[in-house]
Amino acid sequence: MRKSCLLLSQGMKYTMKIEDENYVLEYEENTGRISIQGSLRLNGLDEYAPLLDVLVNCMQQSDAMFVDLSALEFLNSSGIAMFSKFIIQARSKENFSLELNGSSQIPWQSKSIKNLQRLFPALVVTFH
Amino acid sequence: MNEQVITIGEMVKLDNLLDEGEYLQLGFQPSSMPLKERWRNNGLSADFMADYVTTFFPKHEDDPGSSARQMEIKSAVSYIANELLENGMKYTLEHTRERISISLLLEADRIIINATNAVDSAQSQAYQAFAEQIVSGDPMDLYMQALEASATGEGTSSGLGFLTMLNDYNAQISWSFYHTEEPRAVIATTQVRVPI
Numbered sequence: 627m628r629k630s631c632l633l634l635s636q637g638m639k640y641t642m643k644i645e646d647e648n649y650v651l652e653y654e655e656n657t658g659r660i661s662i663q664g665s666l667r668l669n670g671l672d673e674y675a676p677l678l679d680v681l682v683n684c685m686q687q688s689d690a691m692f693v694d695l696s697a698l699e700f701l702n703s704s705g706i707a708m709f710s711k712f713i714i715q716a717r718s719k720e721n722f723s724l725e726l727n728g729s730s731q732i733p734w735q736s737k738s739i740k741n742l743q744r745l746f747p748a749l750v751v752t753f754h
Numbered sequence: 755m756n757e758q759v760i761t762i763g764e765m766v767k768l769d770n771l772l773d774e775g776e777y778l779q780l781g782f783q784p785s786s787m788p789l790k791e792r793w794r795n796n797g798l799s800a801d802f803m804a805d806y807v808t809t810f811f812p813k814h815e816d817d818p819g820s821s822a823r824q825m826e827i828k829s830a831v832s833y834i835a836n837e838l839l840e841n842g843m844k845y846t847l848e849h850t851r852e853r854i855s856i857s858l859l860l861e862a863d864r865i866i867i868n869a870t871n872a873v874d875s876a877q878s879q880a881y882q883a884f885a886e887q888i889v890s891g892d893p894m895d896l897y898m899q900a901l902e903a904s905a906t907g908e909g910t911s912s913g914l915g916f917l918t919m920l921n922d923y924n925a926q927i928s929w930s931f932y933h934t935e936e937p938r939a940v941i942a943t944t945q946v947r948v949p950i
Contacts, residue, residue, distance in 0.1 A: 669789075733829035
């Protein structure tokens, strides 16, 4: 498995990127925006730890966060567990707003993202 | 040899069904390749099965619903097959002659996916207890409990996988277990039925 973790400086914009042949996670530090694209089928929470770290670090450094999943075509159960773990941490942070954006064209999203909202009713979910 | 088969949930016997209808089966030898190298095969195999099924649910330009239906079925097969293969790869006995296999049978009103692998007999006991819990509990309650448990590292993602099948894909799940001639080996079969 090929993985790279880069911190790029693009002018004033700092972007962190984690990727392998199946997915890309990008984090724009100054906008609090994270996008995850592709298919996530990693083996267990151990393999998801680097992604979870990015999500949690972003949460700890900001008051508002936007996670774009609209191009995440596949997520296995370990991935659902990772998002669940993240959202449970996010709901205990005071005055924190979290928005998840999904695609109505990808069937798993409307189901699983709504289930995640049950964990954290203040979670804003948008679909396009 | 112990011929006793333990069944949890209502299991559809495939023997008679295989003479008719569309059928696809993939088999893997656990000892032939390390798990880490084999892992990517799960996704490839699951997507292959999902693509295969779409042939039988063609899109019609004059019927927008047909496209959505094809997408739903493809997504369900891809998720379920991937989860079952991941479980098979994770929990199979390493040194066994028994293969990990997954099969898909297409019927008029449902898809039946069966996945089989050998597990350690001690592990089989825990698996059976877990299966009993799933068939007797409320799927949404169990699902929310599993999500909460993931925060503390309790529970397993396999449990979450089964509960997702029940809640998000309206699947029915059943299991069977029987001992083989190999000492300490139990053949575990998971059957997932998805209405179409």
